[in-house]
Amino acid sequence: MAVHEHSTAHMDCDNCPIRHRAVCARCESDELDALNAIKYYRTYDVGQTIIWSGDHMDFVASVVEGIATLSQTMEDGRTQMVGLLLPSDFVGRPGRDHAPYDVTATTQVTMCCFRKKAFEEMMLRTPHIGQRLLEMTLDELDAAREWMLLLGRKTAREKIASLLAIMARRDASLKPQGAAGQVVFDLPLTREAMADYLGLTLETVSRQISALRKSGVIQLEGKRHVVVPDIDRLLNETGDDADGGFFG
Amino acid sequence: MAVHEHSTAHMDCDNCPIRHRAVCARCESDELDALNAIKYYRTYDVGQTIIWSGDHMDFVASVVEGIATLSQTMEDGRTQMVGLLLPSDFVGRPGRDHAPYDVTATTQVTMCCFRKKAFEEMMLRTPHIGQRLLEMTLDELDAAREWMLLLGRKTAREKIASLLAIMARRDASLKPQGAAGQVVFDLPLTREAMADYLGLTLETVSRQISALRKSGVIQLEGKRHVVVPDIDRLLNETGDDADGGFFG
DNA sequence: CGCCCAATTTGATTTCGATCAAGGTCAATC
DNA sequence: GATTGACCTTGATCGAAATCAAATTGGGCG
Structure with missing residues (x-):
């Protein structure tokens, strides 16, 4: 049964890196069940703001489908995009509860969300998840630095x-x-x-x-x-x- | 005895976040001993290159004293700084063995280095370290994004x-x-x-x-x-x- | 179908920062 | 105390991208 549940759950959130890569890949179905219990999906339309900078955020999420952007805006309206979220990318920060950037749907976007509190507890119990998240964050940091070269010198x-x-x-x-x-x-x-x-x-x-x-x-x-x-x-x-x- | 060793070790690497904040703070002296066993110090002069982009890196490190920079250079010589390392900042990436950026000492710099292989094994055994590293990496990512706004729009x-x-x-x-x-x-x-x-x-x-x-x-x-x-x-x-x- | 409106292109002009080119300052060294 | 050389400042000019201002395109909708 565990195997069957596993493959079903697999289908409905193909691009979620948290479950798919860090947990599913190891077929640890207890973890999978736990993650399934705290997740929900949301869909956003083109142009819709998913999160406003400064908002209280009680969830973390992963992009399942579509493209979203992270951006920062100055008082006078100048804006700079600081992140491009593609399917499998992760948004939100365990241990911080206000969003630092605007997140906007560029195409129709489906997100796989996890309640933050529950996700944080999950992370403590499941080292894979934290490790996977560290790996993803380091990749994002590398991308941000490549992007800095582009902004500053190209x-x-x-x-x-x-x-x-x-x-x-x-x-x-x-x-x-x-x-x-x-x-x-x-x-x-x-x-x-x-x-x-x-x-x-x-x-x-x-x-x-x-x-x-x-x-x-x-x-x-x-x-x-x-x-x-x-x-x-x-x-x-x-x-x-x-x-x-x-x-x- | 454990207490005494603890406070001694504390003195000689005050700014190392890995031991000091993630391990020492909890007074877990087994972990501390393990970290002490795989670490060593190096000092670099003003202007000295600590790591060349593309170099093989068999260590990770934390800045104890001084200031170092991360930078990227294009073929024609245009250079963009992409990171500023201050005491307590971490360099190097578990799971990657070539350096993506030049690291240069801006002042005299002392680094507290850990052999990468041993550090990675340590991380698997000690969740605190990975969690601390994730937290630090997320902070760096936020700083990088603030910096992108500066580069692109100011x-x-x-x-x-x-x-x-x-x-x-x-x-x-x-x-x-x-x-x-x-x-x-x-x-x-x-x-x-x-x-x-x-x-x-x-x-x-x-x-x-x-x-x-x-x-x-x-x-x-x-x-x-x-x-x-x-x-x-x-x-x-x-x-x-x-x-x-x-x-x- | 034709109208509307947002997105895009193109043109004219301005401006900010880059580039090229001297000088100036100061600490180290002979 | 002169000389050197790295670092910094300042001036003159240039040029790439911003700004201001119309067109043009093309998809959606009555």
Whole structure:
């Protein structure tokens, strides 16, 4: 029975890293049952704010489907995106009860939520979960630092190319691509959201995308559908080390 | 005897968060002995590179004394600082064996190092350590995100004011200050290092510091010694929310 | 279908910070 | 006490991105 419950539970939350990777993977069904008992799902519409900065947060959550952003806004309205949440990413911090950032749904988003108190108790009993969370947090920190290099030192063109490369990489790992070196994907962000990601204005984003199109590095179909005929040409525009093994 | 050993060990590594906060605080001397058995100290001179990006790393470490920086450099030499390590900060990542960033000593630095393999085994046996590390990593992630807002959206003047406020805050928490609202400290960074922190050139850093001096927000004695006569005036220049409780 | 509105593109101009180029300061060393 | 060299300041100019201001596109809806 334990095995059967296990595989059922597996289906309904495929992307939840807490259960799926740290617990499920080891088939420890007691833990799984405990997690199932304290979790619930919520869905948010495009553009909906999931959490306001400063809000009391009594849950932690994991993105099951869709894309959400973390962002910070200054009094005068300047905003900077500081996190991009993709399926399997985790939000919320055990041991802190007010949200430090706005969390907004960029597409329709489904979250797998755990009541914070119960989750914290769970963590104490189950070292796997804490370890998995540490690993994920360290990955996020590495990503944040890469992002800092982009914000502080890259040109507008390099910023755009880097963002496109990130999107391309993500999608390339999901679906096998056609011709060698070709990658096709849809931008999940508006020009304004891209600007907030990159520390630019939306006009500059638009101009640089046009420039990359004109120089043949990318092709656009509509506003959001991107064809990258030769991924290496795009990578050459990012300013990053040429011989990265991302698409190798 | 256990008590005596405890307090001795306490003395020689006051700032090590792993032992001091996570283990020592609970007076669990078995754990303490185990940590003592796998640790060693190293000292680095001003300007010395502690770790090169890409190096094999067989240790993790904690800063005992001094200031070190994490930074990333692009092929053409553009450099962005991505971390500032102060006493009690941790470097290195369990489960990864190549360093992702350059680590450089900005002042003379003493590190308390633990052999990575032994440290990892220790973590498995001692949940406190992993929990403490998670907490520290989450704090670093928050700091990185604050820093992203600075890099992406603040003006040069706001960037300088923010950096000065960070330094002032750090020093104000160490020593009690004289007149109400007055803070005095020494800059531990060269103009170039400040520029790398802020995503500016050193000339812009110099000009903006001069501008803050001319407008009376700060006073300089020599190049590095800073007097902030009214901390609120400095905070008003940072662009951050006015009513932060840092110095309250 | 045609209207509407948000998203995007494009153009003209300005501005902030980068770049290039001298000087200045100060502590260490001969 | 002159010389050196690292660090810092200041000035002049340039240029990339911001800002201000219209168009244009295209999907959704009455």
